[in-house]
Each structure stands twice: as structure tokens, then as C-alpha cells.
Amino acid sequence: MSDLATLLESWEPVIGLEVHVQLACESKAFSPSATSFGAPPNSLTDPTVLGLPGALPTFNAHALELALRLGVATGAKIRARCRFARKHYFYPDLPKGYQISQYDEPLCEEGGIELWLGGVRKKVRLQRIHLEEDAGKNLHHGTASLVDLNRAGVPLCEVVTLPDLHSAEEAAEYMRALHRLVRWLGVGEGDMEKGQLRCDANVSVRRRGEDRLGVRTELKNINSFRFVHRAIEHEIARQVRILEDGGQVERETRLWDADAGVSQPMRSKEEIADYRYFPDPDLPPLAVDGPTMRKVITTMPELPVPRLERFMREYGLPFDDAALLTDDRERADYLDEAVRAAGDGALARPIASFMLTELLRVLDGQPIAKAPVAPAALAELIALVAGEVISGKIAKDVFAKMCASGEGAQHIVDRDDLRQISDEATLRGLCEELLAAHPRQVEQYRAGKDSLLGFFVGQLMKATGGKANPALSTKLLEQLLAAT
Amino acid sequence: MVLTREEVAEIAQLARLALRDDELDALRGELAVILEHVEVLGQADTIGVEPMTHAVPTALRLRADQVEPSLPVAVALADAPAARDGCFEVPAIIKAAT
Amino acid sequence: MSAELAYAGAAELARRVRAREVSAVELTDAFLARIDAHDGALGAYLAVDHEGARNRALIVDAMIAAGQDPGPLAGVPVGVKDVIVTEGLVTTAASRILDGWVPPYDATAVARLRAAGAIVLGKLNCDEFAMGSSNERSGYRPCQNPWDLGRVPGGSSGGSAAAVAAGLAAATLGTDTGGSIRQPAAFCGVVGLKPTYGRVSRWGAIAFASSLDQIGPLAGSVEDCALLLEVIAGADPRDATSIDQPAPSLRPALTAGVAGLKVGLPREYFEGALDPEVAAAVRAAGDALVTAGAELREVTLPHTRFALPAYYVVAPAEAASNLARYDGVRFGHRGGGRELAEMYATTRAEGFGPEVKRRIMIGTYALRAGHYEAYYRKAQQVRALIKRDFDQAFEEVDVLLTPTTPTAAFARGEKAAPLDMYLADVFTLACNLAGIPGLAVPVGATASGLPIGAQLLGRALDEVTLVRAGAELERAFGTRRPPAYEGAA
């Protein structure tokens, strides 16, 4: 594998992703049983989910609204009347023998997802976003298989890109961007471990400079962010090796085996895949009406990439900080709210850095919604630092007290007498006492050991319980030490 | 209308019908007759005619996202030809070797 | 019980039950006794729910005793075609693949019948999955025509028509995909009403061809059909194709007469292979309407010859899809096989009868990649032309009068070739393709005594006019009963 980088100088991977996004609905796409995760097998069914004779589908309005949010956010063309189609194949986890999906008249077409790659902004173009239902689950069990239909009928949208991605890294970054967007919009939870985001990859390679696409394979069952990268990289390497050896890539579907770290062909070649699509006669065309569209447009939040760029532009944040703070919408909202409460754009940077260090440390992986300190309260704290009422170091202690008690920063500072000592005369007196108490160190400093300045500052802080204004103290100590 | 035996067998395979040779032969003839009859459709001038997929031209009514009680597991599995551990049981899905 | 009660009709029986002239239990027991006595030879029922029916009847009687109104079908014993699911009562669609299946839910139409006080006696025979025109294609046993046990009752709702004709149910539900209510009604000398597509919820109707299927009533009179449709019609949130309209009020139309009504005779329905006796009876029906004040006109439906071929693409294509769920995994029959693919193929080969397999094969062929445009899509375009024909005709006339079938009931085994059988529906299936309502009414008999049915076709949602004209034909031609069933049980 070590020579892959070298080989990729002459081979270009071409990757398109088909991602299934579970929509955040309480009930299923076409019937009213629940979509909860982790329920006992086959406890979330109804006649429609089971495909019982005589049962019919009815469509979930919320699924439409969520898919529309994603469509509008990606700038896709929304079809005013789209259509459901039946996609036929026999499999035990597919109760009706067909999946209700969309075929030639999907809800959304075109549009794209923006992402930052190695400092460059890129738009991955979408082919379509369509609505469909999920299948159930087959559990292989020796000579038999067990079928659990709890997932069957769960509402999904399938987001299909054009073959716009050219490396495993890009594919992984796209998945992160889509994941972020889906959560940002409240379209879905996007938990890959729970199968709420599932990725199939179409991978081919071609000689660099060539226009024609190579033969592609479809990789299925990539169910974690880590595996997106690994599985695609593995497939690129496999194809490059075949082609380097003068062989031909077979057009096939391959299943990623995460445990073995390899992919295996899924279907036999002689089996005919013919889905016999036709418009579902049980479901009239799905019309997107004006009020629904207006609601989606007027409630559309500022999207992650524009927000990241605004944080850099308006708040002067470095890219990495802006990216971290727009990794989820609640974080970004927190920052905006704190800056608004501070009433001073100049505080944005210190607020952001305090969030990225202290607040995230306290949260220890929990979402920002769990923050023990509200944005306005944090703004108050940072304003005290900026106004030199307290030092940055004291601010951390105050923050800890705020987390513990929920009390405000100003209140804690006043009560515990934590105001910085910034009065020059007072500080000068303290410094003189200190120098008098440490004649040997003064001697050494004056003999050229400059590094002892830190010792004096430390001693002063110790004596004042950290309250001495650090900048002023340093200046005064320097003056006094230089004096004689 | 000529249908080859292989074509008929392929359709049977797609439809998951295990047909005997004599059934395949009979169907080959019957299908040919029916499809020939159906070929009359070619004489209808349908240029620019929108296909009528639904008898009534309405838009889909939508259902509110509200959960209703599921069937009890025992009811869901009541008529299953084979069940185990709360699941429908089926013969192994043998992956074709390559 | 006297045959008088057996043939009194649903509306009259409900009146008597509500007036406490007869109890629901007495009625139910009487009909059950008639079924026990006659159905062995007739074969109208696939399942009889003695216990369930009696229990329901007890509830109805208790309601009446308590001064509550059980509804417009109080105590009326009805039968339900076996393609309509009934909670707790075995439902097979007359297919071996559903052998012994007990549904956990009621079809909306059945639930509405029950809520109106009706007593479900049992499940009625039909062609397997409603695919047939003779009831010879039942996976269990054929049903005979009560007028002549050597003849077919028609199909696919053969049991539904035969049960009414033989007085084994006061009224029944059937389904009509290409004539499956109207054709057997005509063969058995009863009234059958196929409502506008979407008028009656399909929730719980085991799908044959989803864009064509419609549940409707069969009964001894136009009044009873009207009454049943009033009960079962109306929007249903569980069927996205049900029309968002309340149930129509039909019974006032029974006595409205036909004065001023413009009745069209579509030229294409009187050409070709039409039995002269049937043609004469239908023309006589037209004359009767004229006598009652209607105006008769010849109209043309130029795309009529495309109806049968379009139907034999659309219906099998949808059927092949709808029948994919019968795979031996969750319910019904399972065939042998140590691996999955084999289990599927044996399940379906063993469970489906030859006609069903044939249609699955045609439908699968028509939907294959590369065939879709030329077959399914083309047929749906032709369907639009057929609909346009009707729209144009209904600009000139209010209702169309046609034969229901090319001949009266044919003999068992007479139509062995599939296409010959399909031709039995040649006059009924355009109505399904267009989604409009149709009513079959008896208009006399052949010289050998077999019933002949006329067909009335109306505008979408205009069942009222069908009832108006149908009631007039009924007044003109009366009703007849097969003599063998005139005796007590």
C-alpha cells in the first residue's frame, strides 16, 4: 500500500457517493408505527410495514418537509410534483417485494454541498435527492437468517452526488460535511452507528488526463466515518493494482467487510438486476405546495460554510477555530449569542478561544446544549478580563465557580474579592517588599540572569493570590530591578 | 411475437417462479398470443398524451407524523411459516461464489 | 326460514330488525341454515363464520333491546368476497398461497358494514386473487351458477353474485378490476355496482391491479346496492387514492325517474361478437327507458378496441408487483428449499395457480427494462384516450347503456384459452380504465332462462344517475330468482 501514493500520480480516482439519510420522523414513511431505535425485534410493525395483503401506504408530511429542507439548503431544483415509484427485488428484509422509492421524477435534482478541503472551498455537485423507505434487517444465523422489520418503512432520503470526488480523503470530508448539514438543519440525527447515515460509494479509476470514466464498482455497507476512508482507499488500491497488472475491473457490487478490512463481491454475475420501476399506483403524485415551501425557506438557518466564513471575516477567527465552532449549529449559535450579549465584536475572538479551551474541556465531549454557563454569562466573564477587572488566570477560576454554582462572574469577583490589583502605587509597594525579601535573587538578576523575572512575577502572584495585574506587575518589577 | 424459451425462463426467474419445463413451454405459447393481442396498442396515436397513472387526478394527501400503536410482536409473527427469537426465520441467503 | 326472508333484501330486513319484527339472531341463523343446506352444491362460500356471525347478531339485538340504533344495516346478514380482509376470519383471496391466513385487521369497507349493523356470514368464493371471469380459477373449488349448476356464475366475484342469487346472503361485497362485480351480477341475475375509482377505500382489499380495483356491492335490488354503497363509501385516510368526498346520498334517486335523462348507446358496444339475445334485451332496456321519459342517442367511443389490450398490460403489470409480497416469509404458504432463492421459487410455484402465474409472467415481461415504454407506459397513454372518449360522450349524454357481457353465463370449461376468457370482460373493463362508475342490472332472460344484464356507465362520482336509471330498468323488468332456491332452508 505504501506505493499507492506513487501510483496515484498516474491514476485518478473518481468517486460518487450515494448516502441514505434517515429523516427525523417519529413515525414511518408510509404508515404510523414508530421509528424508535433499539426496540425488540418486530415490535414496530403494522399491516403496511409487514406488507400484509390489503395494506396500503400513506405518506408522512414531516418526511417531505425534512427532505425539502435538505433540498433547499443544497440549492437543488425542487420538483413541484414528484412521484413515488416501486423498485422491485426479492429479499427477506423487503416485505412487499418492492421498495417505495423515487425514480425518474425525484423530489430534488442538482444543487450541491459545499465543503472546505485543505484550505480550499469546493462544491460537490448533487445529482438528486429522493425520498424512499428503508428495508428491515437480516441477521445471519448459521443455516438460517432472521428477519427484523423494525427498520422497514423508516423514512429516508437518498443523496446522490455526481462523480465529483477524487480521493478517499475528499469522500470522507464530504461525508462529514453532509453529516454536519443534516444535523444543522434538523433533518436527521446522522448517527452512523445507528444506521441513520449510510454510505454507498461508486468508485472507478482512470489514467490522469483521460476523459472517459473507468469501470466502476459499487461499494456497500460502509457504516462509519472511519470506514468511508478505509473502504474507498482499499477499493482504489485494488482497482489500481488490477489495472497496473494489465487486468480489467469488473462492474460489480462489493460489500465492505469492516472486520477483515476488505470488500467482497455481493451478487453473482449471472443474476439479473432488473428493478422493474413503475409509478406506484397506490400513491398519487406528491405536490409541494406554496405554504410548505415558504415555511422551509423562511426557517432556513445560515448554513455551515457561510457561517464559518463569516466567523473568519467578522470575528477574525483563524480557519481552524471557525471550523471547530461551526462543526455543529448549537456551538455556532452559542458564539453568536455570546458576542451579541457582550455587545462588542472585539470580544468575539477571546470568547471563541475561551469556548474552544475552557468550555469544551468542561463539556468533555457533551453537546454545547449541556453547557453549564449560558452565552451571556460567558460574555460577562470575558468582558471582565477585557476590562482588566480580572486576569485571564483568575477568569478560569471564576469560570469554575460559575460552572459549580451557576452564579454570575461579576458577583463571584465582587464577593470573593478577586478584582485585579491594578493600582500602580499599591503594586509598586508590594514589588518593593518582594525585592527586599529576596536580595540574593535581585543580585543574580542584576548580574544578568534575566530569567529570574518570571520568579519575581510568580512570587508576586503568590503573595496577591493571583490578583496582581500581570502586565503592570511585570512592567513595575522590570523598572525596580533596573533601577539601581 | 416470438418469445424464446430462454426469455420465458428469465422472466420466471425474475418473478421467482419455479416452473417445470412443460409449464415453461405452455407459457411461452400463451404469452406470445397475449402479447400479440396487446400489440394492437401500437396502432393508437398517443403522441403527446400524458400517461394516466391514476384514475383520479388528485395530489397525494399527507399524513401527520403521528405514531399509532404497533401490532404486538406475537400478532406480527402469528402466521409466519417459521419464527425464532421474535424474528421471521428464513433459509440462509447463500451468497453465490465468484 | 321462508325464502321470502332470504330474498326480502337488505333494506327491508334492516327495517324489520329495527322494528323488532324479526331478531338479528333469527335472521342470521336462518341464513346460516340456508348456507348449510345449499352451499355444498353451489360453492359460493370459502369460509362460514357461524360463531362470529351469531355473536355479532347478539350484539345487534342487545343494542335494539337497549333502545340504540345499530345502524342502517341492522342485523342484515352479508357475505364478503374473500379478497377483502376480515379481522379474525380466514382470508385467502381464494389462493393456496394464503391458506389459513387470519388477518389482524378489517378492511375499511368491512369495518363500515359492521359499524352499520351488518352481520358478516362468511367469505365468498372468487377467482384466485380476483383474476378470472368464471370463478373456475379459485384455488379451492369452483362456484356454480344458481340458475344452472353446469354454468359458471361469472367472475371474479362469482361467489358474491351466486350467494345473492341463491338467497345465501342478503347482500355481498365484491371487487371489480375489469368487470368482476358487473359480469357475475349479470350472469347470476342480480344487481352489481362498481363505484367510481376512489369512492370506496381499498384499505384491506387484497390488491390485484391497484389503479383499477374497486370494492362494490352486489344485491338483489338497486336499492340495496345504493344502501350498501352509502355505508361503505367516503374518504379514508388510510387509502391515499380514496376520493376526499363524503359518501353520496343515493336512495332519493330510486324514485326520481328518468324523464329528460339523456341515455347514450355506444356504437362500438353493439358491434362484433355480441349474442343476439343479449343485444335484443339491451335494446329493449333502452326502449323501456324511452317509455319512461328518457331520450336515447347513439354515441361513439372510438378507442374501445384498445381497452382490452391496454387492460391486459396494466392489470398484469400491477398484479406482478402486488403479488411480489407472497414470498413465504411473513405469512401464508412456504415451499421447500434449503436456501432462500429456492424457497421463494417453490413457494410461489406451489402457492399460485396457473392463471395467476400467467399474469405475473405477462406483467413481469411488460415492466422489464426496455419493455416499460412500449407496454406499461403506452397502455397508460391509451388509457388516457379511453378516458377522453368517455368525457366526450358525457358531454352529450348523462349515462351510457351497454350490454354487461357478450353472452349469458357460459358453461363450465367452455373457455379454456386464456384470451377467450379475457374477452368475457370486453364490455366492462373500459369503465375501470377510465375510473368511472358502472352498474349491472338484470333486464330479462335468454330463451333458455339465463339472466341477461344491462350495464349503465356514468360520469365519475355520478353514481346517483346510475341508481336513477337502474331503478327504472328494475321497475320495467322486475327481478327473477333461480327456482331451485325458492324453498325453505
Ligand SMILES: [Mg+2]
Ligand atoms: Mg441508490
Ligand SMILES: [Zn+2]
Ligand atoms: Zn436508496
